[in-house]
Every structure is written in C-alpha cells, then in structure tokens.
Amino acid sequence: xxxxxxxxxxxxxxxxxxxxxxxxxxxxxxxxxxxxxxxxxxxxxxxxxxxxxxxxxxxxxxxxxxxxxxxxxxxxxxxxxxxxxxxxxxxxxxxxxxxxxxxxxxxxxxxxxxxx
Amino acid sequence: xxxxxxxxxxxxxxxxxxxxxxxxxxxxxxxxxxxxxxxxxxxxxxxxxxxxxxxxxxxxxxxxxxxxxxxxxxxxxxxxxxxxxxxxxxxxxxxxxxxxxxxxxxxxxx
Numbered sequence: 001x002x003x004x005x006x007x008x009x010x011x012x013x014x015x016x017x018x019x020x021x022x023x024x025x026x027x028x029x030x031x032x033x034x035x036x037x038x039x040x041x042x043x044x045x046x047x048x049x050x051x052x053x054x055x056x057x058x059x060x061x062x063x064x065x066x067x068x069x070x071x072x073x074x075x076x077x078x079x080x081x082x083x084x085x086x087x088x089x090x091x092x093x094x095x096x097x098x099x100x101x102x103x104x105x106x107x108x109x110x111x112x113x114x115x116x
Numbered sequence: 117x118x119x120x121x122x123x124x125x126x127x128x129x130x131x132x133x134x135x136x137x138x139x140x141x142x143x144x145x146x147x148x149x150x151x152x153x154x155x156x157x158x159x160x161x162x163x164x165x166x167x168x169x170x171x172x173x174x175x176x177x178x179x180x181x182x183x184x185x186x187x188x189x190x191x192x193x194x195x196x197x198x199x200x201x202x203x204x205x206x207x208x209x210x211x212x213x214x215x216x217x218x219x220x221x222x223x224x225x226x
Contacts (some may be wrong), residue, residue, distance in 0.1 A: 033213070040218070040219070041218055041219070042203050042205070042216030042217055042218050042219050043159065043203075043216050044216070045213040045214065045215075045216075048212045048213060050212075055212055056211060056212045056213060058213075091158060091159075093159075102207050102212065102214065103147060103149040103161075103164040103205075103207055103214070104149070104161045104164060105159075105161060105214070106161070107158035107159050107160070108158060109157075109158055110158055
C-alpha cells in the first residue's frame with residue numbers, strides 16, 4: 001500500500017488553458033474525493049465518487065470543472081479555461097466504506113496549480 | 117446552513133496541554149473528525165466522534181458534546197513536532213461530504 005498519489009505535484013499554466021490532474025487512491029478504497037485548498041483555509045469539497053459513480057458535486061463548482069473515475073480506480077480532474085482564481089492546492093483523498101469511512105480519509109500530497 | 121468555527125491560532129509551551137475548540141451548526145449533524153496538517157503537507161486523520169464523550173488516542177484526545185454543539189481536540193505533552201494546523205470537519209446526514217473548519221494554527225514555544 002503506497003498511499004494516495006497525485007500527479008503532477010506542481011502545475012503552472014497560463015490563463016485560459018486547460019489542465020488535468022490525476023489521482024490514484026489506495027487500491028482497496030472505493031470512495032474518492034476531490035478538494036481545493038487555499039492558504040489559511042480548510043479543504044473545500046469539490047466532488048465525491050463511490051466506485052465509478054459521481055454521487056455528489058459542490059454547487060459552488062463552476063461547469064469549467066469536471067471529474068471522472070472511469071473504472072472506479074484512478075480519477076482525473078479537469079479545469080477548462082483556467083482563471084487566476086483557480087490557483088490553489090488540489091487535494092485528492094480516498095476512504096473505504098466501512099464504519100467511519102466518510103470521516104477517515106487518506107489524502108494525497110496534492111497538486112499545486114498556479115495560473116499566470 | 118452547515119458551518120464550523122474554530123480559533124484561528126493557539127499558542128502553547130512545549131510539554132504543556134492545549135485544547136482546540138470547534139463549534140458547529142446542528143442541522144443534520146452526524147459526527148466530528150479532526151485532522152492535522154503540517155505546512156506544505158496533506159491533512160492526516162486524527163480522530164472521529166459520533167457519540168458524546170472522550171476518545172483517547174495516545175497523547176491526543178477528542179471530545180464531543182451534542183447538547184452543546186461543540187467538540188474539542190486535546191493535545192497533551194506537547195512536542196515541537198505538534199506545530200501544525202488542526203482542522204475539525206463534520207459530516208451531516210444529508211450529504212456525502214465533510215464540512216471543514218478554517219483550521220487552528222498551533223504554535224508551540226520551547
């Protein structure tokens with residue numbers, strides 16, 4: 001078990017470009033979450049998958065954001081037409097469906113996005 | 117709505133005990149988690165309370181009082197490595213997500 005991994009770790013892009021991030025959860029976890037975090041704030045929920053089904057998406061999430069988990073394993077988060085306000089750390093977490101599964105989430109190291 | 121409040125910063129001395137409080141809105145509340153995050157690192161799970169009372173895990177304990185709509189994280193025998201931000205996060209019956217507080221930065225002085 002190598003934990004949750006995310007790629008790339010850092011991404012610098014110009015405003016208006018599209019970016020895609022990848023998350024590989026812990027292999028036996030079927031729950032996967034995406035968050036966004038800015039300095040001095042807690043993680044902000046973006047979306048949640050159980051296996052390949054996207055069961056919840058933040059109402060605050062612009063339609064420029066889309067996420068997939070096609071085979072119920074890894075997931076991708078795409079941001080289209082990036083804006084400077086998208087600059088943040090994007091965190092992925094996974095958990096199992098046992099007791100406390102929602103609450104005991106395991107986070108990856110994050111992808112730091114800078115939009116110039 | 118669903119929101120959590122915690123102090124932005126707490127300062128304590130190495131070897132001492134510190135308590136970090138978290139209050140939450142009650143509508144649909146189910147349970148309270150605590151996470152630790154070092155600068156530049158990812159959040160790591162510390163504890164979870166769904167029932168009233170104290171949960172102890174080594175030097176860290178977490179407490180929940182549903183009647184008072186609040187919980188706290190208690191850190192004992194503080195070590196310099198405990199310097200980090202601590203987040204409370206709540207789950208609510210109506211959805212699959214955790215709602216996070218803004219975090220408490222714990223500063224430990226020698």
